[in-house]
Every structure is written in structure tokens, then in C-alpha cells.
Amino acid sequence: MSRRNTTFRGLATGWLLGLLFVAVFADFLANDRPLIAKVGDEIRFPVLHDYGRSLGLVAGYQPLVRNWSRVETEWAVWPPVPYAAEASDVRNGNFKSPFDAQETGDRARHYLGTDALGRDVLAGLISGARVAIVVGLGSVLLTLLIGVPLGGVAGFFGNEGLRGPRYHWWGWTVGGTLGVIYAFVCLFPFFGEIGGPAQFLLVVAAFTAFGLLLRLALRLIPSMRKPMAFPADTLILQGIELFVNIPGLVLLIALLAIIDRPSIWIVVLVIGVLGWPTIARYLRAELLRIKQLPYIEAAKVSGIGRWRTLFYHALPNALGPLLVISCFGIGSAILLEALLSFLGVGIPSDQVTWGTLLRYSQSQPTAWWLAVFPGLLLTGTVLAANGLSEQNNG
Amino acid sequence: MLRYALRRIALLPLSLLLLSLLCFGLRQMTPGDPVRRLLPDTESRQSDDDPAAYDRNYRQAARSLGLDRPPFYFSIYNAALPDTLHRVARPEERAMLRALTLQTGNWPAVQNWYRELRRLAYAGEGAAVKTSVAARQLLVRDQARLVNNTLNGMPVGPDRERLTGLFTAIYSSSRRAALLLPAFRWNGADNQYHRWLGATLRGDFGASLSDRRPVSAKIGRAMRWTALLNGLALLLVYLVSLPLGLYAAGHRGGWFDRVSTVLLFLLFGIPSFWLATLLSNFFTTPAFGMDWFPSLGFGEIPEGASWWTIVKIRAAHLFLPVICLAYPGWAYVSRQLRRSAGKELDQAYVKTARLKGLSRGRILWVHVFRNASFPIITMLGGILPALLAGSVVIERIFHLPGMGELIFTSALKSDWPVVITLVLLNGLLTAVGLLVADLGYALADPRLRLNAAKTNAV
Numbered sequence: 001m002s003r004r005n006t007t008f009r010g011l012a013t014g015w016l017l018g019l020l021f022v023a024v025f026a027d028f029l030a031n032d033r034p035l036i037a038k039v040g041d042e043i044r045f046p047v048l049h050d051y052g053r054s055l056g057l058v059a060g061y062q063p064l065v066r067n068w069s070r071v072e073t074e075w076a077v078w079p080p081v082p083y084a085a086e087a088s089d090v091r092n093g094n095f096k097s098p099f100d101a102q103e104t105g106d107r108a109r110h111y112l113g114t115d116a117l118g119r120d121v122l123a124g125l126i127s128g129a130r131v132a133i134v135v136g137l138g139s140v141l142l143t144l145l146i147g148v149p150l151g152g153v154a155g156f157f158g159n160e161g162l163r164g165p166r167y168h169w170w171g172w173t174v175g176g177t178l179g180v181i182y183a184f185v186c187l188f189p190f191f192g193e194i195g196g197p198a199q200f201l202l203v204v205a206a207f208t209a210f211g212l213l214l215r216l217a218l219r220l221i222p223s224m225r226k227p228m229a230f231p232a233d234t235l236i237l238q239g240i241e242l243f244v245n246i247p248g249l250v251l252l253i254a255l256l257a258i259i260d261r262p263s264i265w266i267v268v269l270v271i272g273v274l275g276w277p278t279i280a281r282y283l284r285a286e287l288l289r290i291k292q293l294p295y296i297e298a299a300k301v302s303g304i305g306r307w308r309t310l311f312y313h314a315l316p317n318a319l320g321p322l323l324v325i326s327c328f329g330i331g332s333a334i335l336l337e338a339l340l341s342f343l344g345v346g347i348p349s350d351q352v353t354w355g356t357l358l359r360y361s362q363s364q365p366t367a368w369w370l371a372v373f374p375g376l377l378l379t380g381t382v383l384a385a386n387g388l389s390e391q392n393n394g
Numbered sequence: 395m396l397r398y399a400l401r402r403i404a405l406l407p408l409s410l411l412l413l414s415l416l417c418f419g420l421r422q423m424t425p426g427d428p429v430r431r432l433l434p435d436t437e438s439r440q441s442d443d444d445p446a447a448y449d450r451n452y453r454q455a456a457r458s459l460g461l462d463r464p465p466f467y468f469s470i471y472n473a474a475l476p477d478t479l480h481r482v483a484r485p486e487e488r489a490m491l492r493a494l495t496l497q498t499g500n501w502p503a504v505q506n507w508y509r510e511l512r513r514l515a516y517a518g519e520g521a522a523v524k525t526s527v528a529a530r531q532l533l534v535r536d537q538a539r540l541v542n543n544t545l546n547g548m549p550v551g552p553d554r555e556r557l558t559g560l561f562t563a564i565y566s567s568s569r570r571a572a573l574l575l576p577a578f579r580w581n582g583a584d585n586q587y588h589r590w591l592g593a594t595l596r597g598d599f600g601a602s603l604s605d606r607r608p609v610s611a612k613i614g615r616a617m618r619w620t621a622l623l624n625g626l627a628l629l630l631v632y633l634v635s636l637p638l639g640l641y642a643a644g645h646r647g648g649w650f651d652r653v654s655t656v657l658l659f660l661l662f663g664i665p666s667f668w669l670a671t672l673l674s675n676f677f678t679t680p681a682f683g684m685d686w687f688p689s690l691g692f693g694e695i696p697e698g699a700s701w702w703t704i705v706k707i708r709a710a711h712l713f714l715p716v717i718c719l720a721y722p723g724w725a726y727v728s729r730q731l732r733r734s735a736g737k738e739l740d741q742a743y744v745k746t747a748r749l750k751g752l753s754r755g756r757i758l759w760v761h762v763f764r765n766a767s768f769p770i771i772t773m774l775g776g777i778l779p780a781l782l783a784g785s786v787v788i789e790r791i792f793h794l795p796g797m798g799e800l801i802f803t804s805a806l807k808s809d810w811p812v813v814i815t816l817v818l819l820n821g822l823l824t825a826v827g828l829l830v831a832d833l834g835y836a837l838a839d840p841r842l843r844l845n846a847a848k849t850n851a852v
Contacts, residue, residue, distance in 0.1 A: 182576055185472050189496035190573040238405070244828065245409040246416075247820035249783040254805045254813050255420065335665055339787060342667055343802065358671055362791070365674075365681035375668035383663035 012384035016330075019381060022126055023133035027051075030081035030123035033068045037076035047079070069107060082107050083120035085127035085352040093118035095367040113369040115360050121369060124352040125377060131353045132381065135268055135337040136330040142272025143329060147279025148315070148322070154236035154280065155287025156310045162230035166223070169230050171215025179203075179210030236284070240277040248274050249336075253345055264337075267346045271333050282325050286318040293317075324389045331385025338378050354378050399833055406825050413821045414594070417814040418587055422465055424808050427485050429456045431603050445526060446516045456483040460589050464581040467588065473575035474499040486534040493536035494564060499572040503564040508533075510560055514553060525553045532557070538565065594818070600811040602804070609811050612800065613819070619692060620785055620796035626716045628777065631723035636763075636770070638724070639731030643766075644758040646736060654728075662725035667787045670718040674791050677714065687714055690793040715792045719784055723777060727770060735766040775831025778823060 022029060033046040044061055046068065052058040065071055069082075083089065089110070091103045098113045112121040153162075183206035188199060218224045252270055259266060290296065291314070299309045341347040341355030354374035361370035432455050456462055464480050471477070475495055482488045487508075494504045514529035528548045535541045541561060548554045593600065599609035638658075642651040676682055678689035693707040738744065739762060747757045786798035793799075797816065804812035 181470060185470055185576050186574050189472060189474075189499075190570060192497070241402075241405055242409050242412055245406075245821055245825040246413060247783065247817065247824050249786060250801060250817055250820045251416075253786065253802060254417075254817055338665065339667055342671075343787065343790065345806075358668065361675060362671060365676070365679040368675070368682075371668075371671055371675055375665070375672065378668060379664050382665060383660065386663055387659070 008387060012387045015380055015384040016388070019129055020133055023130040026126050026130045029079055030083060030085065030120070030126040031079045032082065032084040032087050034073070034076035034078045034082075037068070037071075038074040039065070039071065040074075078108075080108075081111070081120065081123050081126065083110070083123045085119065085123040086350055087119065089114065089118035089120065091118070095364050095370075097367070098369055112373055113367070115357070115367070115370060116364065119352065121357065121373060124357055125354065125373060127352050128354040128357065128374065129377070131264055131341075131347070131351065132334045132337060135264060135271065136334040138265075138268040139272035139275065139333040140326050140329045142268065143275040143279050144322075144326060146273070146276040148283060150236050150239070150276070151280035151283030152287060152310055152315055152318075154233045155284035156291060156314055157230075157232050157306075159231045159233045160229045161306070162232055163227055164230070165219075165225050166228045167215055167218035167221070167225065169228060170224065171218050172211045175211040175214030176207045178214070179206035179208070182206050182210065233284075236280065240281055243274070243277045246274065249339075252336075252340065253343065259346070262346050262348050264347060264351070267337060267340060270346075271336055275329060275333070278329070279322070279325060283318060283322060286321055287314060290314050290317050327385050328389035331382045331389075334385070335378065335382055338374075402829050402832065406829065409825055410818065410821060414591060414814075414818060415587075417817055418590065421810045421814065424810065428459060428603055428810070429461065429483070432459065445530065449516045453483045460586055463589070464579075464585045465587060466585055467581055467583070469579050469581060471577055471579070472496065472573060473577040474501055474569075474572045475577075476501055476505075477577070477579050484533075490534055490536040496573065497536075498564055499569040500564055500567060503560070503567060507557075507560045507564055510557060514557075522549070522553075524549050525551075529557075594815075599815045602812050603809045604804075604807050609815050612812060613797065613815060616795060616797045616800040619794060620789070620798065623712065623715060623719065623785060623789070623794065623796060624778075626712060627719035627723070628774070630716060630720040631727055631777070632770075634720070635724045635726075635728035636731060636767075639728030640735055640758060640763055640766075642728065643732045643735035643739065643762075644754065646739075651732075658725040658728060661721055666718050666722055666784060667791065669721070670714070670788055670791045673714050673718065678792075687711075692794065711794075715788050715794060718788050718791075722784075726777075727773065730773060731766060731770050734770070735762050738762045738766045773831065775827035775829070775834065778827040783820075 027047050027050075028035060031047050033050075035045065035047055037044050037046065046061070046065070049058060049061060053060055068076075089104075092110060092114050094116060096102050096110060096114045096118070098109075098111060100113070102109050102114075104110065110120045110122070112125070114120055115124075180203055183199075183203045187202050187206060191198075191202065194202075252274070255270060296309060296314060299313050300306075304313070337347075338353065338355035338358070341351075341353040342358050344356075344359060347353055347356065354377060357370050357374040361367055364370070429452060433451060453462075462481055462483065469477075471479075472495075475492065479488060479491065482491060491504060491508060494507075495501050498504070511529045511533050514525055515533060516526075525548060528544055531544055532541060535544060545554060545558055545561065548557070590600075597610070599613075601608050602612055638654060642654050645651050674689065677684050678687045679685060688711050691711065693711045695704055695707060699707075735758075744757060744762065747761055748754075752761075785796060786802055788794075789796045789798040790802055801813060801816040801820075803809075804816070
């Protein structure tokens, strides 16, 4: 039994790592530009060069080559799949099966067929892997970013752990909220178009300034100086309960359908924000257990600060189980992304993903290769993620 | 226990209120103009022939939708903006005024500019046609470059000069310091949210923006089908998974247990929308010569059909969707049952029963099942929302006119009255389902109650 489990775990880890590899090196695996090509006297690295250009490190090649498949090169090293996901191959349009006769000339065949516009399905799968990994990792990271502090504080401090004078808690919560509102209502228009990071800094600055100010002001009122425990556990639990009642998928569809400029980052944002209660609830339970362990008591006795105890000693102990839950989260986020792009909401219309390939297959049921291959990849990923989280749990 | 239940029940309306706020906020942020969709097409043609009359009609329609009221009980806004901006009927003009004011902080100049534009645009016979058209374009332009382009394209004359003067005045005497002041205004109960919430609580969900039919009628019709679909799916889930899980628990480690565990794990990993797509591609279209099932709707029942014909027609339409909805549940429920029944089998009473000489089957199906099944029944609360969410995709793939399909098409058309009602309804079902499940667990398992009491005490 255990040997089979190890084999399975190896397979699942291998699958996910392979997916990560494909996602990272997608441009080198499927592209309509050669990796290295000798044009005239010059040796060019068209794919690598694009990265440099988008980072602003190098200038574009002169003369510009738009369609590499028509260029006479002395020699060229092409990616394994010499097609880009979004580029259509006009001569092989209208759903060419993997086994059909294809008019590709000297270029490689479309190994897994094409869709209506002649876009290569294998290239689409590779670009879809990138979208899946971005959404899966991105949204889980966001979920962790929100869920870990909230769940950690709720579990570790409970309702009685955070003590301080009233003005401290009221000042920071009310003042901070007011500061954020002020940043949105007044500071953003005043500073005009300054870009996202600067706006984020403005929000943080306003939060701090207003929080500090109100804290100082409230300190003058005598009744505000009484000590008070911050009911972190109750507040966060109520928040979780409120969030859990939101019908996720339905709201997602309603939300994404109204966005006029879809992008995968919005999908990441929405899935991540809706997912935090699972992590927070789990971590809270985990920390309630860890809190009782003797080494935390020892840390307390030896005078280590409580926040330090939480982040350096208690949270790392909960890391293993958290990773398991995150693994499951990655699987379900990828599934959700595929579902959304299958429905055609949230993902830009020219982006090829596993879900969009499945959607195209509906318009042409005979094109089985459009339906089967993305589904197999999706199933494999979900199985790997589910399996890993389960094996570790049991 | 009672306190816990009361707290959960008290939280329920709060959750729904929050959800309604969320929906309402989303509606406010949606681009698109509900009023223009309300006006018939003949009237939008009128906008070119007789702009003044169109403007009157537009304002009347906006008033009938209650859009001339402030959106919420209070507003927090930039003090450079006027407190009556919501009275400007058209969303595009409102956006223009807001953008120009927030760029410069100079509301008086923006107001002069707006008044002059409206005078020229909707003056009727007074203004030249070209000027009027240009003024209507300018009413929705909020970038200085575009405005200047339009101004340069206008016929030379006093109107153009006056407009150019007014526009440069906005930027020349910029008062950006005014932008730093916030303002707060209490709007009272006469606002859009209050009216909408009141109507919703009275059971009046409004009318669909796309076809003017009442929302409740649209949802009622769709709900019948979704209820049928999900009811059958739920039945199938339990019919299959209860024997499966119990048998596997009774023969732990046997070949059946091992095979079914692996199969169910695989089945659970297959995304239902993929399987549904495959089934619908292969079996409801003539693509592969296997056109065995109808591909659309729930079927027409001919006049005076016998009940057997009705069942046959409905079954053909429902078979694939119900299977696709149900199979993820098989794995979920049977694994839970196998786990809980496995725990029960280790209890002393099972040994007693065996010593008494009861057969293995009888112990399993009567004694163990009763004890192990309670968590399964309360799991219904968790399954119900999942089924509803799943039916969005399944109904879409099999072209069934149920609630999932309704919410999807309405969301794409930004038909907000329908979307909001459906989201709220879904939220209510989710919340009630979770509540029932939680309370059920607590009722079933005294240990949970004791634990809750202990953690409360600590």
C-alpha cells in the first residue's frame, strides 16, 4: 500500500512540476519564431530577444522580421512546436485532425490538429498551461496572503490575547478605515495619474497617518484609556461566516461578465479573495492546537515577544498542513479558471486556454481533438493536486 | 447549543444584507445605461431628429426607475464635487462632469461649461444642427485633447468661441487644493438602495430589463426545471453512493473496496464540464453517428400523451445532464459514508451484535447504517449549493432553460434585476444549507456540543 502511495506521490509531483516547467518555458516550447537563426551574417535569438525588449534592456532587431516562416535563413533552430498559440495558419484552417493531410510544407505538422482558424492545438495547450499555472499559483498566493495573517491572529491570540488601551484599537480600526477612504476620495484625484504602486503607497500612508492621528486624539479622553481585549477571534470568525455564504461561482460569473476589459489578473484577484476563508479557518484550528504545545509556553516564559512567537515559532509549525491545503487550492483554482474560460467570461477573447479550446469544440463536435486533449490535461492536474493533498492528509 | 443556533440564525439576515450591498455596489459600477434600454428603439432614433424631446423622455424614464435619487443612505465624496451630481440623468454626462471636476477642482467653471453645452445641445430650433451635434458629443468627452479636437471641428462662429472660452476657463483657474477636502452627506431614506431593498422584501423583484417581464415569473419558470434536474441528481447521488460506501466499508481492504476507491478517486478528478462536453459532443450530435439523445431543452409533450410517453421523452432529455450533475457526488458521499461507517464498525456494539449471531449484512445495513448515516443526511446542506453552481455549466452545455442558464445570459446582458435576485436567492439557499448542515452536525454529535462549550469557556 505504502509503496503504491509513494509511486503515486512521485507521479503527481512530477506532473505538477512538469506543468510548471511548461508554463515557465512556454515561449521556448511553442513559438512561431526560431530560437536561434542565422540571417545573412547575423545570428539572432528572436525568442530570447523579446524578453530583453519587453524589459527595456535591448533594442529590437533591424530589419524587423514579422513572419519568420517566410524568411530565408541560413540555418535556424526552431522550438519543438513551431507555432504560436494565437497565430493562425491559414492553409490549415477549418479543423485539421492530427491524422489529416496537412499543408505545412517544411514546417512541423500540427501534432494535435488545429481549430477553425488554423491555430495549433498543442501550442494552445502549452499557452493554456501557462495561464493555468498563473491563475493557480497567483490566486493561492493571494489567498495565503489574506488568510494566513487573519487565521493566524484569530487562532493564536483568540479573543483575549490582544490587550491594550481602548484608544489603541479604536484609533487604528476607525482611523485606518477613514484614512483609506480619504485616500480614495481625495488623494487619488489630487495626485492624478500616478500608477498602481504609488497609489498603494498613498493608501498605506493615509492609513498610518489617520490611524496614528486618531489614536493620539482619543488618548485625551479618559474613558478611552481603559484596557480592552481586541476580539480578534470573534471578528474574524464572523467575517469567515459572512464570506462563506456568498455563492462563489454565481457571483464570479455575474462579476466577470460585467467587466469590460477582461484580464487573467482579475480572475486571479477574484478567486484569491473569495478563497481566503478556507485557509483562515484551517489555520485557526491548527493554531488552536499548536498554541497548547509546551514549546510555545517555553517561548512565552523565556520572554520572546508574542508576535515573534507567532511568526517565527508557531506559524512555521503549521506550514506543512497549510501546504497541503494550498495544493488542493491550486487544483481547484485551475479548475475554476478552466470553467470560466469555458463559459467565455473573465479571460480575454484572444487568449488560448484549456477552457477556451473546450468551448471551441462545442461548435464543431467532430473535432474530438479539441475536446479530448485539454480535458485530459485538466483532469491530470486536478487528480495530481487532489491526490497530493489527500495522501499527505491520510 | 441554543445560543449557537440563535447566533447563526441571527447572522443569516446580516449575511444576506451584506450580499445585497455587494450586488447593489456591483450594479452601480456596471457600465451601461439601464434607461436607454428602457426606451423603445423609435425613441432613440428621435434623439437625432428632436434631441430636446428625447431628453425630456429620457429624464422621465430615469425618474420612473428612481434613478434621480441618491444611490445610498449617505455619500462620502470629494468636496470639489457638488452634492447633487446624481440629479444629472445620464451616466455618461455624469462621468464627464466628475472627471473634469476631479482633474481641476473647478466646479463653477465646469458647471458653466455644462450649462452652455446643454443649452446648445437641446435648444431645439434655436441652434444650428452642426453645433447641436457637436455639443452633444462634447457632453460625453472628458479628455482635454478630445474636447479640443471637437471644438476645432465646429463651424466658426460665436458659439464656438464662447465654448472655447468656457473650456479654457476650466483649466486656467484650476483649484486643485479644493480636491483635498472630503465631504459627507446624509441622504435619508429616500434613496435607490432603500427603495430597492423595500421592494425586494415585499416580494417585488422588478422587471427584467431585456424583455420587461416580471423577474419573479422568469425565475419561477426556470426554477421548476432546475429543481427537477437537481432533485433527480440528488436522488441519484444517494441511490448510488449509499450502497457503494456501505458495502466498501463492510469489506474494507477487499477487492471491491480497493477498486471502487481508485475508480471513485479518478471519477472525482474528472471535471464535470469536460465530461458533459464530451457526452454532448458524442451523443447529442450526429458527428460520430451516435446521435442517441436530444440536444436541447426538456422536450415537447404532445397533446393527450400517456404518462409513459411523457416519462420516456423527459428521461431522454434528462438522462445525460442528471448523470453529469450527480457523478461528482458519488465519490464525495460514498467516501464520507465509508469513513463514518468504518468508525462505527470498530465500536463495541458491532461486536455485541456479532456475538449475538446477527448476520454481517444485517449488522451493516441496519445497525451501522443508522448510526453512520446522519452526517450523510446533513451533508445535503453542503451539496445543495454545489449542485446549484454546477447547474450553471451543465444547463449551458445541454441547452436547458433553467436557473443556471438564466443567470448566465442575464449577467452577460447586464440584466441586473434578474442577476441580483438570482444571486440573493442563491446566497439564501447556500446560507440555509450550511446552517442546516452545521446545526445537524451539532444535534447529531453530542461531543461537538461539549467541545463548543469547552472552547467557549477557555
